Amino acid sequence: MKYWKKLSHAEQDLSISAALRQNVDFKHNLSLGIPASKLDSLVFHEGAPFLKDAPLLRSYVQNPNHIGCHTLGDSETFFSGTQQLEREVIDILGVDLLKAAPDSIDGYIAAGGTEANIQACWIYRNRFLQENNAQHHEIALLASEDTHYSVAKASNLLHLPWYSVPVEDDTRKLDLDQLALIIRQAKANGVKYFIVIANMATTMFGSVDDPDDYVTALQAENVPFYLHIDGAFGGFVYPVSLPENNLNFTNPYVSSITLDAHKMLQAPYGTGVFLTRKGMMRYVYTEQAQYVNGMDITLSGSRSGANAIAVWMILSTYGPYGYLEKINKLLYRTKWLCKELEQLGIPHYRHPNLNIVAIRASAVPSSVAEKYGLVPDTHQGAPNWYKIVVMEHVEIESLQEFLLEFGGNSFLK
Numbered sequence: 309m310k311y312w313k314k315l316s317h318a319e320q321d322l323s324i325s326a327a328l329r330q331n332v333d334f335k336h337n338l339s340l341g342i343p344a345s346k347l348d349s350l351v352f353h354e355g356a357p358f359l360k361d362a363p364l365l366r367s368y369v370q371n372p373n374h375i376g377c378h379t380l381g382d383s384e385t386f387f388s389g390t391q392q393l394e395r396e397v398i399d400i401l402g403v404d405l406l407k408a409a410p411d412s413i414d415g416y417i418a419a420g421g422t423e424a425n426i427q428a429c430w431i432y433r434n435r436f437l438q439e440n441n442a443q444h445h446e447i448a449l450l451a452s453e454d455t456h457y458s459v460a461k462a463s464n465l466l467h468l469p470w471y472s473v474p475v476e477d478d479t480r481k482l483d484l485d486q487l488a489l490i491i492r493q494a495k496a497n498g499v500k501y502f503i504v505i506a507n508m509a510t511t512m513f514g515s516v517d518d519p520d521d522y523v524t525a526l527q528a529e530n531v532p533f534y535l536h537i538d539g540a541f542g543g544f545v546y547p548v549s550l551p552e553n554n555l556n557f558t559n560p561y562v563s564s565i566t567l568d569a570h571k572m573l574q575a576p577y578g579t580g581v582f583l584t585r586k587g588m589m590r591y592v593y594t595e596q597a598q599y600v601n602g603m604d605i606t607l608s609g610s611r612s613g614a615n616a617i618a619v620w621m622i623l624s625t626y627g628p629y630g631y632l633e634k635i636n637k638l639l640y641r642t643k644w645l646c647k648e649l650e651q652l653g654i655p656h657y658r659h660p661n662l663n664i665v666a667i668r669a670s671a672v673p674s675s676v677a678e679k680y681g682l683v684p685d686t687h688q689g690a691p692n693w694y695k696i697v698v699m700e701h702v703e704i705e706s707l708q709e710f711l712l713e714f715g716g717n718s719f720l721k
C-alpha cells in the first residue's frame with residue numbers, strides 16, 4: 309500500500325485541524341466575495357463542547373465547498389487545506405484499492421453512484437462528439453439488464469440510445485450470443501461508438517460482469533468504445549475480497565470507475581466517488597463557469613468538503629488490514645447464510661466474493677419477506693427475487709431468526 313495507512317484518532321484530528329486552518333477563516337480573514345460562510349452560528353453553535361473531540365463535526369460547521377475537481381489544474385484557494393484530504397482519498401482509492409499507477413488518475417467525491425455513472429457517460433459522449441465528430445444517435449450505451457437504472461437516466465439526459473444485454477437467469481452472466489447480436493443490431497441502426505458500463509456487483513444480485521466479454525465482442529465488430537466500471541455497490545468489497553481482478557486500472561480498457569462510500573463504507577450520504585484516467589475530465593469542462601477559480605469539470609457544482617473528510621476518516625481508521633477484516637467478517641456471514649439456504653433447498657444466487665444473496669421469490673412467502681425487510685427486484689407486480697445484503701448490522705442471529713421461518717438452522721435451534 310502506497311497511500312493507505314491506519315491512523316489513530318489523535319493523528320486524524322491533527323491532520324484535519326491543520327487542513328481546516330489552511331482553509332479560509334470567515335471570522336478572521338477578509339473574504340467579501342464568496343457566497344459562502346461557516347454554518348449559521350445561531351443554529352449550529354460552534355462553541356459546543358463535543359466539537360472539541362469531533363473533527364468531522366468541526367468540518368461540517370466550517371463548511372468547506374469542494375466545487376470542481378482537485379486532482380488537476382487550479383482549484384478554489386479558499387478551501388485548499390481540505391481539498392488536499394480529498395486528493396489523498398482519490399490516491400488511496402485509485403492507486404491502493406484499484407491499482408492505478410501513481411499520478412495517473414483524476415477523481416472527486418460525487419453526490420453518489422448515479423452522478424458518478426452519469427459523469428462517465430457524459431465524458432465519453434463528449435469525447436466521441438469532439439474527437440470523432442460523432443452525432444448523438446451514433447453513440448450508444450451498452451450494459452446488462454441487471455445494470456442500475458442510473459444508466460437509464462444517463463441515456464435520457466445525454467440523448468443516447470441504451471442497448472440492454474440479457475443475462476442468463478441462473479448465473480446472471482452476460483448472454484454472449486445476444487451481446488454479439490445486439491452490437492450488430494446497433495450498428496445496423498447507425499451506431500458507430502459505444503460506451504460500456506460493466507458491473508462490479510449489480511444492485512440486485514451482486515453479480516460481476518467480465519469486462520473482457522464486452523471488449524472481445526466490440527473488437528470483433530471493430531467499433532471504438534470506452535469502458536466504465538460501476539462499482540457503486542461492489543467497489544468497496546470486490547477489490548478487497550479478490551484483489552487480482554480485471555475490473556480495475558490494471559485492465560488497459562478500463563477508463564473509469566464508480567464507487568459509493570455511502571454504501572459498504574458506511575459514510576454519510578453524498579459520498580459517491582468518480583475515478584478516471586488522466587486526460588478524460590477535460591471533455592466536460594464548462595467554459596461558462598468563469599467565476600469559479602479552476603476548472604468546473606464535475607456534474608455537481610458546489611459540494612461539501614466534509615464528505616471527503618468523512619471518507620478519509622473511515623479509510624484511515626480501519627487502514628487496509630482492518631478493512632480487510634471487516635469485509636471478511638461480512639463474507640463469512642454471507643457464506644454461512646448460503647450454506648444454510650442450500651441445506652434447506654432454498655434456491656438463491658450469490659457471487660462468491662460478494663455479500664448479497666438473491667433468493668427466488670417463489671421460495672419466500674411475502675409476509676416473511678416483509679417481516680425481515682427483504683428487498684424485491686420489483687415493486688410493480690409479483691417479484692422474482694428478494695435480496696439480503698449482509699451489512700454490518702445484519703448479524704448471524706438475525707439471519708438465524710429468518711431461517712427459522714423455514715424450519716432451518718439446526719446448529720443453534
Ligand SMILES: Cc1ncc(COP(=O)(O)O)c(C=O)c1O
Pocket residue numbers: 419420421422423425456458509510511538539540541568580
Ligand atoms: C450498482 C449501482 N450503481 C449505481 C447506484 C446508484 O447509487 P446512488 O444511489 O448512490 O446514486 C446503485 C445504488 O444502489 C447501485 O447499486
